Amino acid sequence: GAGVSQSPSNKVTEKGKDVELRCDPISGHTALYWYRQSLGQGLEFLIYFQGNSAPDKSGLPSDRFSAERTGGSVSTLTIQRTQQEDSAVYLCASTLDEFGQGTRLTVV
Amino acid sequence: KNQVEQSPQSLIILEGKNCTLQCNYTVSPFSNLRWYKQDTGRGPVSLTIMTFSENTKSNGRYTATLDADTKQSSLHITASQLSDSASYICVVSFFYGGGADGLTFGKGTHLIIQP
Numbered sequence: 001g002a003g004v005s006q007s008p009s010n011k012v013t014e015k016g017k018d019v020e021l022r023c024d025p026i027s028g029h030t031a032l033y034w035y036r037q038s039l040g041q042g043l044e045f046l047i048y049f050q051g052n053s054a055p056d057k058s059g060l061p062s063d064r065f066s067a068e069r070t071g072g073s074v075s076t077l078t079i080q081r082t083q084q085e086d087s088a089v090y091l092c093a094s095t096l097d098e099f100g101q102g103t104r105l106t107v108v
Numbered sequence: 109k110n111q112v113e114q115s116p117q118s119l120i121i122l123e124g125k126n127c128t129l130q131c132n133y134t135v136s137p138f139s140n141l142r143w144y145k146q147d148t149g150r151g152p153v154s155l156t157i158m159t160f161s162e163n164t165k166s167n168g169r170y171t172a173t174l175d176a177d178t179k180q181s182s183l184h185i186t187a188s189q190l191s192d193s194a195s196y197i198c199v200v201s202f203f204y205g206g207g208a209d210g211l212t213f214g215k216g217t218h219l220i221i222q223p
Contacts, residue, residue: 101149
């Protein structure tokens with residue numbers, strides 16, 4: 001079946017704009033993770049969804065970051081008022097064995 | 109503080125040679141340890157996962173070892189191929205509660221295989 005799908009694959013935005021990144025997890029998987037990978041840095045945990053439980057938001061770096069998961073499936077990561085330090089690859093995982101290819105965000 | 113340290117940061121070897129990547133961790137309470145391979149521009153792909161009681165796990169030419177007493181793991185690549193050029197990331201899970209494991213990521217070893 002299809003793996004984890006993320007869109008867009010690349011996004012260039014102006015500083016101060018809002019962006020939305022999308023993740024389509026593997027059908028039927030109840031878990032969903034968002035990670036961020038900055039240049040030369042390791043993967044950084046952002047947020048975790050598990051079924052209908054309240055998400056673990058402990059990794060979100062600021063209140064400009066938020067994420068939703070509608071109907072237990074598709075998830076959207078929103079970054080408001082983007083800053084240059086937000087530039088990174090944002091990865092979504094359906095389980096710890098199934099990562100998407102990521103969205104490369106560049107804030108100019 | 110939970111930490112995962114990987115060495116070396118980068119490594120260049122000739123095609124056909126073997127190499128070993130290291131991972132030291134201070135993560136508690138330990139749940140499991142994974143090695144991922146990440147090609148440039150792609151998401152990480154899981155190579156091996158080991159729990160506390162497992163000392164070694166193989167996946168083709170990749171063999172991972174775990175010493176839970178010294179909190180060290182290694183990933184050995186045998187007869188390297190050009191396609192092995194990638195970043196190799198060590199990830200240690202700790203019991204977090206609420207049905208999920210917490211994760212601590214290493215920064216990875218960047219491996220380049222030269223012909």
